[in-house]
Amino acid sequence: MKETISARRVRELVGSLPAGPIHAGLADALILLIGDGRIPLGVRLPSERELSAALGLSRTTITRAYASLRDSGYAHATQGSGTFTAVPGGHERAHDRVLVAGGAGEDWIDLSCAADSAPAEVMAAYAAALSELPAYLGRHGYFPSGLPVLQEAVAAGYAARGLPTDPDQIVITPGALTAAGVVVRALARRHGHALIESPTYPNVGEILRAADLQLHEAPLDGNGWDIAGIAETVKQVRPDFAYLIPDFQNPTGAVMTAAQRQQLGKVLRLRETRAIVDETHHALALDGQAMPPPFAAFDADAVTLGSMSKTHWGGLRIGWIRAPRPLLEKLVRARMSLDLGVPVVEQLAAAHLLRQGPVSPLQIERLRAQRNALIDLVGTHLPDWRFTPPAGGLMLWCELPHRGATALAAAAAASQVVLTPGPVFSPSGGLDSFVRLPWTRPVAELRAAVERIAAAWRRLEESGPLSAVRPRRAGAVF
CATH class of the missing domain: 3.90.1150.10 (Aspartate Aminotransferase, domain 1)
Known part of the structure; x- marks a missing residue:
């Protein structure tokens, strides 16, 4: 017997509908819930009568919303049985979003990827981006440093956190990992040294090793960073880079205090070690607490990396570099040796999202x-x-x-x-x-x-x- 999702549960998941045609808003909300798995695949949706009563909407509205689901491939109807959830391209297509080697079935649960599904705002942002796209179609479409409207939105985010930033200090990249690769490609010297936290985000080590850098570990314990120990390591090896994740560190969740940032920034400047600061989690304070100032507020030479993969959606593929002005030419040149820019639509959508705030x-x-x-x-x-x-x-x-x-x-x-x-x-x-x-x-x-x-x-x-x-x-x- 097919599983059925109740009208009450659908009402809880849908929440409030956006402005505009109600049937379209309901269809969009259901598509998002099916696409990210909150409404499972293959389940029977409530009858039109049940959902109409639960949502306080007319039967006609529900009928049109279900029709939109079927037309877009997110549902199919069986005569006498009801409407069932689906995804475009068939049942197996849904597993593209699950990062499981070898192709996992529907009973697999993937805890290897610390990234969330897209909030409802992402779909609206893409719709807004498409409406803005015609203004760019008369040009070549290459923006190696980033679309100015997105550079402005990112810079405004830093300014709101107490770190004045000009838009031209921002280089837009396809995610923070690419941003790290660009920085290392631009600034690393062969057989150099890099300080890296342990534990840390594993792909960072691969980037540093690929640049022929020798890695030196800065262990984190239950209290976070041992600043005195890091200072001793920096004094001994004078690393070219120190890769830091000071905000909800991946994977420990630790947060570097303002005092620690100030102390460590002083240590790194003294030994001319460039801080590469990964801030991809900084906006994810879940208990309403104020976060310490950005690391670059204590170390003006720091290069800061950001991303929307953790705060919004990994599918956006939007990241950036905030860099001191003297480094920008090198960074853009290194970036252009890899690619010529992020797709315009994604940048327009990202700018729309960031103008609403750092996270929903x-x-x-x-x-x-x-x-x-x-x-x-x-x-x-x-x-x-x-x-x-x-x-x-x-x-x-x-x-x-x-x-x-x-x-x-x-x-x-x-x-x-x-x-x-x-x-x-x-x-x-x-x-x-x-x-x-x-x-x-x-x-x-x-x-x-x-x-x-x-x-x-x-x-x-x-x-x-x-x-x-x-x-x-x-x-x-x-």
Whole structure:
């Protein structure tokens, strides 16, 4: 028997409809909910009569909305059975959005990607972008530094945070990872040195190694950054770069205090080490707290990277570099050796979104609820795991009672959960007593994932301990 989603649940998910034709707004809302998985594929939608009563809308409005779903490929009707959700191109097409190697089926839950689904504002932003596109079609369409309207929106965001920024200090890129690659390509010297946090975002290490840089780790412990230890490392090796994630650090969720930023900025300037500062999570403060000033407010030589992948949607592929003016020519030249710019439509949509604010309040509300649910689930089903509840960001960094994260990832895969173990985040391959758990999936998926992970962990425990004791932690994570 086909699963049915209730009219009451649809009403809760849809929320308030945007201005404009009601049937079109309802159809757009349902398309978004189906596309990001909050309304599952293949379920039967409420009857037109039931949804009409639940939403307080006319039957005609519901009929037209369902017709729009069918016309766009997001639903199909079966005579006598009802209307069922679908995606354009067929059922398997939906799994393009799931980053699972080998092609996962519908029962897989992917916790390898700490990125959220798109909020409703993204669809409206694309519609606005398309309406603005004709003004650009009479030109060649290449903007290597970025579309001026988007540069202005990004610069305004920094100014609002107390860091005056001119639009021409912004170089738009296809995401923060590309931004990091451009900076390293422009400024690295062969056989140079780079300071990198441990744990850290794994793709950063690959970029630095590809530039033939020797990596030096700055371990984070339960209290975050050891500024004195970093200062000693910088003094000894005088690295060319220090790659930092000071805002809801990936994967630990730690936030560098203003005092620490000031101290570290002074250390780096003294040794002429260029800070590359990844701020992709800075707007994701989930408890309404004020964030410290940007790192560049304490170190004018810092190069700052930003992105909309975590705050809005990874499919936008919009990132940027905020750089000191003397570096801009080198950065643009390096960027043009890779590509000639981000698509104009995406930049117009991004500018529209940023003018509304750094992140949607509804997105923050949803992420907060998912974070709280994940904290409760891990506490209930895995009570011997330890973590510090983050005040923002997108993930929990969990310490296991003993080493075994890599084995757990394999066991979880046998239960159709994709899990990333600690060694992936270690530049040197350690941290096998840690796992990262993003809260970017709906609560129902998080619940199922944690239950499967807990069962896999119990099976590992019953098969014999992988390590008899918890690794020692003398001011650093191993």
